[in-house]
Amino acid sequence: MDQKEWPLWEVFIRSRNGLDHKHCGSVHATDARMALQAARNVFTRRQEGVSIWVVRGDHIVASDPDAKPEMFDPMEDKIYRHPTFYKLPDEVDYM
Amino acid sequence: MYTQAIDIPNKQQDTQAKQPLSDKEIGYQAEFDARIANGEVVEPKDWMPEAYRKTLIRQISQHAHSEIVGMLPEGNWITRAPTLKRKAILLAKVQDEGGHGLYLYAAAETLGVSRDELIEALHAGRAKYSSIFNYPTVTWADIGVIGWLVDGAAIMNQIPLCRCSYGPYARAMVRICKEESFHQRQGFDLLLTMMRGTQAQRDMVQDAVNRWWWPSLMMFGPHDSQSQHGEQSMRWGIKRISNDELRQKFIDATVPQAAVLGVTLPDARLELNEATGHYAHGEIDWDEFWNVVNGHGQCNRERLAERVQAWEDGAWVREAALAYAAKE
Amino acid sequence: MTYFTLNAGAMTPHLEYRLRIADNALILGQRLSEWCGHAPVLEEDLALANIALDLIGQARLLLTHVGVLENKGRDEDQLAFLRNEHEYRNVTLVELPNGDFAATVLRNFLFSAFQTQLWQALQMSTDTELAAIAAKSLKEARYHQRHSGEWVIRLGDGTQESHTRSQAALDRLWPYTAELFSESPVDDAAARDGLGPAWISLQPAWSQAVLPVLEEATLKIPVPSPFRSRGKFGVHSEHFGHLLTEMQYLQRAYPGGTW
Numbered sequence: 001m002d003q004k005e006w007p008l009w010e011v012f013i014r015s016r017n018g019l020d021h022k023h024c025g026s027v028h029a030t031d032a033r034m035a036l037q038a039a040r041n042v043f044t045r046r047q048e049g050v051s052i053w054v055v056r057g058d059h060i061v062a063s064d065p066d067a068k069p070e071m072f073d074p075m076e077d078k079i080y081r082h083p084t085f086y087k088l089p090d091e092v093d094y095m
Numbered sequence: 096m097y098t099q100a101i102d103i104p105n106k107q108q109d110t111q112a113k114q115p116l117s118d119k120e121i122g123y124q125a126e127f128d129a130r131i132a133n134g135e136v137v138e139p140k141d142w143m144p145e146a147y148r149k150t151l152i153r154q155i156s157q158h159a160h161s162e163i164v165g166m167l168p169e170g171n172w173i174t175r176a177p178t179l180k181r182k183a184i185l186l187a188k189v190q191d192e193g194g195h196g197l198y199l200y201a202a203a204e205t206l207g208v209s210r211d212e213l214i215e216a217l218h219a220g221r222a223k224y225s226s227i228f229n230y231p232t233v234t235w236a237d238i239g240v241i242g243w244l245v246d247g248a249a250i251m252n253q254i255p256l257c258r259c260s261y262g263p264y265a266r267a268m269v270r271i272c273k274e275e276s277f278h279q280r281q282g283f284d285l286l287l288t289m290m291r292g293t294q295a296q297r298d299m300v301q302d303a304v305n306r307w308w309w310p311s312l313m314m315f316g317p318h319d320s321q322s323q324h325g326e327q328s329m330r331w332g333i334k335r336i337s338n339d340e341l342r343q344k345f346i347d348a349t350v351p352q353a354a355v356l357g358v359t360l361p362d363a364r365l366e367l368n369e370a371t372g373h374y375a376h377g378e379i380d381w382d383e384f385w386n387v388v389n390g391h392g393q394c395n396r397e398r399l400a401e402r403v404q405a406w407e408d409g410a411w412v413r414e415a416a417l418a419y420a421a422k423e
Numbered sequence: 424m425t426y427f428t429l430n431a432g433a434m435t436p437h438l439e440y441r442l443r444i445a446d447n448a449l450i451l452g453q454r455l456s457e458w459c460g461h462a463p464v465l466e467e468d469l470a471l472a473n474i475a476l477d478l479i480g481q482a483r484l485l486l487t488h489v490g491v492l493e494n495k496g497r498d499e500d501q502l503a504f505l506r507n508e509h510e511y512r513n514v515t516l517v518e519l520p521n522g523d524f525a526a527t528v529l530r531n532f533l534f535s536a537f538q539t540q541l542w543q544a545l546q547m548s549t550d551t552e553l554a555a556i557a558a559k560s561l562k563e564a565r566y567h568q569r570h571s572g573e574w575v576i577r578l579g580d581g582t583q584e585s586h587t588r589s590q591a592a593l594d595r596l597w598p599y600t601a602e603l604f605s606e607s608p609v610d611d612a613a614a615r616d617g618l619g620p621a622w623i624s625l626q627p628a629w630s631q632a633v634l635p636v637l638e639e640a641t642l643k644i645p646v647p648s649p650f651r652s653r654g655k656f657g658v659h660s661e662h663f664g665h666l667l668t669e670m671q672y673l674q675r676a677y678p679g680g681t682w
Contacts, residue, residue, distance in 0.1 A: 005211045006413065006464070008204065025267070026201040027466055028210060030420040030577075037570055038466040041473050042194055046274075065140045166460035166468070173456045177673035177682040178500045179449075179486075182456070183479050189459050190472035197465050235673055285682075292681040401461070409463025411588070412524045415581025422580070 008057040009035040011042075013049035021053050029054075131260055131332055138262040139205035147331055151261055152206050153222075154333060156213045159199035160224035162192045164398050168232040169241060177235060184281050185238060191278065195271050202263040218403045220390075227314050229392035236289060236296075236303035242282015244304075244311040244349065250275050251345050252315075252336075260332030283352065290357050297357075304353075305361045313384045315342035346374050436612040438493055439512060440619060441553065443609070443655050444541070445485030446513035449503055451534060452478030453670055454521055463524055470570060474531065477563040484556045504674040508659055508667060515652035516599040518663045525585060526592035528574035533596060535567035536632045537603050540625040549617040572636045579640025586641065593642050598650040603629075605651055 006028040012021035024043050029035035035054040043049065063071055079085050088095060116124060123142035130137060137143055166189050173189065176182035200210045216222040227245055232238060253275065256268040289296040316322060316338045328334035350367075353360050364377035386392065434442065455475035462468040486499040517534060521527045542564050545557035578585040603622060610621035637644060652660070673680070 004414075004417070005209055006417065008201075025198055025270075026204065027197070028464065029466065030416040031423065033573060034416070034466075037470065037573075041466065041469045042197055045190075045194075045473070062140065065142070163460075163465070170460040173459055174453060174669050175672050177504070177677075177680070179479060179483050179503055180500075181682055183476055183483075186456050186459060186472055186476055186479070190469055190476075193460070193465055193468045193472070197469070200465075288681055293677065293679055295677055296680050405461040405463075408461075409524065411582065411584045412463035412578070415578050415585030418585075419577040419581045 006030050009039070009054045010057055010060060011035075011039040012053040012055070013039075013043055014051040015049055017050060021051065024048075026057065027054075131330070134332070135260075136262045136265065137260050146327075148206050150328065150331070150333065151264065152203055152208055152213075154328075155199050155203040155206075155264055155267075156208075156216070157223050157225075159196045159203060159213065160217045160222055161228065162196035162199065164224045164228045164402060166192050166196075167398055167401055168228055168230070168394070169238060171232050172235060172238050175235070181285065188242070188278055188281065191274050195274070198267040198270055199264075202261075202267040205263045214406065218399065218406060220399065223388075225314060226384075226387040226392060226395075227310055228398060229387050229394045230307070230310050231394050233306075234299050234303055236286065236299040237307065239282045239285035239289065239300065240303040240307045242278055242280075243286060243352070244282075244307055245314065246275060246278040246282060247349065248311050248314045248345050250279060251341050251348075255336050256333075258332070264333075283356070286356055286358075300356070301358055304358045308361050309379060309383075310387075312342060312346070312379055313387075315339075315345065317381075317384070343373055346376055347372070350374050434493070436609045437616070437618055438489055439609045440613040441485060441489050441492070441550075443512040443514070445482055445489055445502075446511050447517050447534070447538075448478045448485065449482035450511070450513040450666070451517040451530075452476075452482055453666060454517065454519075455527070455531075457521055458527065467524075471527075474567050474570070477560075477567065481556065481560050481563070485553075488552050488556070500674070504671045508663055509657040511659065511663070511667075512655050512657060514599070514602045515654035515660050515663075516596065516602065518654060518660060518666055519596070519599065520662055522592060522595070523588055524574075525578045525588040526596065528571045528578065529589065529592045530596055531567060531571035532575050532636065533600055533633065535564050535571060537600075537625065537629055538564040539568050539632070540628050541620070541622070544620040544625065547617075548619050550619075553619070568632070575636055575642075576640045579637070579642045589640060590642055593637070594645050597645045598648055599652050601647075601650065602652045602655060607655070 007030065008026050009029055009032075010026050011024055013024050014021045027035060027038040027042055029038050032054060035056075036052055039052045039054050040049075044052070075081075120142075124144065127137070127141075127143055127147075130141075137147075169185060169192075170189050173182060173185050176185050200213060203213060204210055213222065217224065232241070250272070253268055253272050257265055257272055259265045259268065286300055289300050319337045319339045322338055346365075350360065350365060362377045364375060366375050367373075368375055387395070390396075452475050455471050455478065458471045459468060459475075462471055482503070483499050486502045490497045490499060490502055516530065519530070521530075539561065542557045542561035546554050546561065548554045548557065575589065579589040580586070604626040606621070606623055610623065613619045614621040614624070634644070654660070654663075673682070
């Protein structure tokens with residue numbers, strides 16, 4: 001590492017079993033162990049977590065905002081994927 | 096409030112030449128404007144006007160700097176806290192403030208600037224922080240008054256920011272607001288306990304209130320009429336309520352609290368207007384306001400010097416951590 | 424040379440045994456809280472504050488317990504803030520000024536490694552309250568040991584400057600660790616009655632935990648010397664009076680106040 005700044009790590013916390021890890025912010029650290037400890041010290045002081053993931057910021061691959069149209073718009077007209085598309089008689093609408 | 100200086104003219108920003116937008120950018124601008132108009136949220140990597148990005152960096156980092164510098168006046172009393180419970184509470188509170196600074200730096204970093212750059216700007220005197228922290232904490236009662244008045248004022252401004260247009264900033268503010276309410280409550284509790292104590296303790300509290308009341312009102316910034324960027328920031332959903340409105344709201348909430356404590360607020364002109372339901376009040380000493388903002392308050396030099404010292408003293412530690420990581 | 428210890432209202436050996444543990448946590452918590460707002464990086468401001476809060480929490484539980492057992496109406500704050508120098512039973516190691524970050528993490532490491540062993544053994548104490556405190560505090564001490572141990576390695580094996588500072592810190596602090604394992608009648612009584620281990624019995628496990636880390640940090644263990652600090656007997660260093668002056672100020676200046 002020839003940079004002079006500490007790398008950025010993104011932090012994901014699972015607040016309790018049954019839930020997903022959720023992104024909650026970032027910390028600076030020079031290695032993964034330090035990042036985990038920093039995340040623990042910063043983000044779990046009020047018992048907000050049972051599990052922590054840290055990922056170096058430059059390891060995250062994000063979708064291109066410019067590509068939003070082709071990535072996400074095509075889902076718009078496939079509403080038959082949603083249950084509400086189907087109108088059923090009241091007696092069986094619980095399905 | 097921790098962002099009061101957003102309203103103060105920034106010579107740098109104002110003299111920047113405006114580049115004409117390309118066709119693509121005109122499209123983006125329209126999208127951005129629509130998003131703002133619909134009350135939708137802007138996320139990192141979404142296109143945004145340069146002025147929006149710069150304003151956000153300035154506001155968020157100023158807020159972050161305020162939290163960090165704010166650790167110093169309160170940190171001043173941790174080793175002298177009068178009971179173990181109060182020591183733990185104060186340490187946890189100051190730690191929270193460090194954490195808030197951290198969340199805010201992280202939010203600012205999503206806008207393409209690094210934490211180190213922001214810190215460098217603070218240390219070089221190019222970035223501002225809330226001038227309330229340029230006042231000294233000379234007695235233990237100051238700690239209670241800071242919790243009651245300073246954090247009370249901060250909360251008033253922070254809640255609307257939870258709905259601001261920039262996602263990472265809004266989310267940081269939600270996290271901060273959750274943690275902040277204990278800050279005000281512990282301050283009020285501290286003062287109430289002292290007011291029920293000895294006469295010497297009651298005198299200490301009143302003296303602290305006398306010194307911190309007006310600076311707390313100054314936290315809300317200049318009058319709206321003097322406020323330069325207020326309008327633009329409001330349009331962008333970065334700033335949601337006017338300075339004067341917030342200040343009035345704060346006064347109206349605080350006067351009854353002072354009565355519960357049994358302290359007198361040092362303003363002979365405080366009086367409830369039955370018709371409006373608002374308290375009339377005296378005029379702020381704007382000379383003092385501008386003096387402190389411009390670097391001539393009681394602690395401006397010391398606060399910055401202390402932060403610079405801590406940073407410089409820590410350079411070898413930061414370098415060592417990097418060197419070790421490179422060896423792995 | 425014999426030392427006499429001023430023992431106004433002498434405590435029983437068992438109370439003293441508990442008080443040593445309590446005062447260690449109290450005084451180190453006080454020292455670490457000095458760092459708040461001045462750490463090399465924001466993440467470490469929060470880390471050191473967490474450690475200080477853990478220690479203050481341990482001190483509160485232990486002092487309250489001692490106050491109840493002593494049965495003279497002293498609560499955690501009267502014990503923390505109104506004793507005189509010779510009545511405190513912390514080891515000298517924890518009262519020393521923090522020094523730089525290398526010295527701070529090294530002292531944390533040496534002490535928390537000791538605490539881990541002590542808390543582990545105290546889980547079997549005949550004093551059920553002490554055993555309960557031990558179970559909770561053990562988790563904290565383990566975390567402190569891990570956090571500080573990793574920093575000791577990073578700084579010992581980081582840059583030339585961090586190595587030099589780390590070695591200087593070890594040279595200065597190491598002699599004070601002998602007190603942790605020096606014999607005392609208080610320990611003998613505690614071990615005999617199942618209250619807790621004689622601290623000397625913790626030395627092998629402590630060495631096993633500490634020496635490999637110092638080696639990985641490329642640090643040289645100083646040659647053992649006859650120096651023995653005597654804080655746990657109430658005979659403190661010159662630093663201690665200043666620490667107490669600061670810590671006790673408000674309680675002394677405003678007697679009878681409610682805080």
